[in-house]
Amino acid sequence: MSDTIPLVERTIAAFRRAYGHDPAILAFAPGRVNLIGDHTDYNDGFALPCALQFGTVVAASPLEEPRIIARAADLDMAEDDVRIDAPIETAAQGEWRNHVRGIAAGLPAFGLPVRGAKLAFSGDVPQGNGLSSSASLGVALGLALTAVAGAQAPDKHVLARVAQWSEHHYVGCACGLLDQIASAFGEQDSALLLDCRSLSAKPVAFAADAVIVIVPSGVARGLVDSAYNERRAQCRQAAEYFGVGSLRDLDLAMLEAGEAGCDAAVFRRARHVVTENARTRSAAEAMARGDLAELGQAMRASHASLRDDFEVSVPAVDALVDSLNAAIGEDGGARMTGGGFGGCVVAVVAAGRLPAVDRALADHWLGTGRPAQAHCLGIPSAGARLLQG
Template sequence: MELDFVRSRFIKHFDGSTGRLFASPGRINLIGEHTDYNGGFVFPGAIDKGMLAELKPNGTDKVRAYSIDLKDYVEFGLGPDDIPRATWAKYIYGVCREMIERGVEVQGFNTAFAGDVPLGAGMSSSAALESTYAYALNELFGGSRIDPFELAKVGQATEHKYVGVKCGIMDQFASIFGKKDHLIRLDCKTLEHKYYHFRPQGYRLVLLDTTVKHELASSAYNKRRESCETVAACIRERHPEVEFLRDASMDMLLEVKDQVSAEDYMRAQYVIEEVQRVLDVCEALERDDYETVGRKMYETHDGMSRLYEVSCEELDFLNAIAQDCGVTGSRVMGGGFGGCTINLVKNELYDLFIEHAKQRYCEKYGREPKVYNVIISDGARCID
């Protein structure tokens, strides 16, 4: 993202002066999908694509915001009834309200922002936007007194209350806590986290974007969450210690198989197995065993497609191409219903894989998948 470009737009659309620049990244998730809202483990990393915003207090009680990418301007107040109509502005408004509720005396400000996180590709552009503004408002009006854990919760609460998606904490956590050349194993139940060095020798991480824009439908996402909560509640009647599905075992799930629907059982089976896969991958990375990492990625894709049913034809097709080309690991990444596969590819296979994926995908769907090479990067920060 070009700093000078964002600054030039800010100067043009406001009073000709400059403010302060803030950035937050999107993220990849190596493994651990749909486990965050089940209290499980995830394994994300921040990337070198994100959101960049310039902010400057304007001495009023209004926020004046300009989306550079959408070429759209919105002005809104900071009161509880001032929610703007534009969807993108609701994210900024929601962050403002959540910071105010935490005691930060947010005042009016001018802002312009842009991003290079591909929309709909599962790299969490919304979390990058929320984290940028949570971090910025904490710096500008909060005296940096809100701790990073709480800033991640600000973004999550914004999704819940103002956008209508009951997301977990992973996306915002990765955007705030990202660290160059490291992935983060996050325990979504306790928010305990551990960094794992990830700069694999001889391998590359590449995302292939189906360009399918099945938006992450709130109803489908929330329905799966309800399935998980239903099964966890059923298991809890026999095992009071089970707060989330993360706390359950497959033996516990089998005990209640006749008490839950077949669909709810499948959803729960996927989550319980996925929680264990994250731990298996962490152990594999500690011994530089990338073949095991890749095998677990394929297992995750199978579970997301067959049990959790959040894949789609195009994602399954790209996953099959990866297997045919000998790619070490491949799976759907993100919430599903479109977006990207994430692929762990040996350097010597990279060119062949990309060539085959583009050719075969184009032959079948009439367009090429987009290719994003990702570099693990730092989290939310001020750019002075």
């Protein structure tokens, strides 16, 4: 809990300021970084995320009335107050209130309890950088609200599905389950090889001499307003064309055999998913062996595929990835991570190469003429949990 102490204290103080007493429940859910395996989750494929030390803390106490009152500590204590004994309406698109309302509406829809509650929440996941601040908030809200209603150990798979449902029906993003599963099931000092069809998450030990470097590109991203939903629709179109239930069931031979009659853009989207699934499994095996060279090769190939076949990178991100890979050499690799169109770059690098990475980043920002973005080290961390209650 040591990494979360400042965040916990800030959230408790906000709750006390709002309601005049201490909370009964404290729930935490982390953000995540995806080391490899992007845009595979909604295609029933594979991904290799790990939960991070950043996250969201929700403080909560029961309320006798059938209402949920929520205060957003990071937004000047902005308030929402919604009844839960009637259909819960969405707020305006882009409003933080939709996260609270979506979880409150989704819990009973998935068989989990909800009751009146007072909430305050705060987070330290960098927003707009692809580190899943949204999933962190959704999972933490679900964990807190079920605890208030008397369920201290809800099924985390169900919690993840509630958070995804909230994104689809209230927030407005047709996301897969990768972010929510990673936030719910993260393990200390490990990544997770996630099978997005079975939702099994197998821990993969992170090499002791390797470091995760997370670098914001300086290009803000917004999945709801981006072409994310369009890419998802193209993947469905590809699956229908190739006659498979999802692109998970398509192999490279089947893909290449059907290229001639397939729309060129749709074919490229499918090729990314098919090859990314193979890369992700290879990367997990390399990580388990401590083979940073092979892991790095897979990460570089992943970025090229996301750039050229899935077309979700941007020139500023490509240049940043190139700078990092030049500094890393054979001791790891770098790639864009997340939905794309900006956000973060992730690198896995031997600890001894960190000085070279620092120099390369300083030179990169100087060469672009844009403000330098502060990078950080990601710590593979434990998943969602109750801290109190």
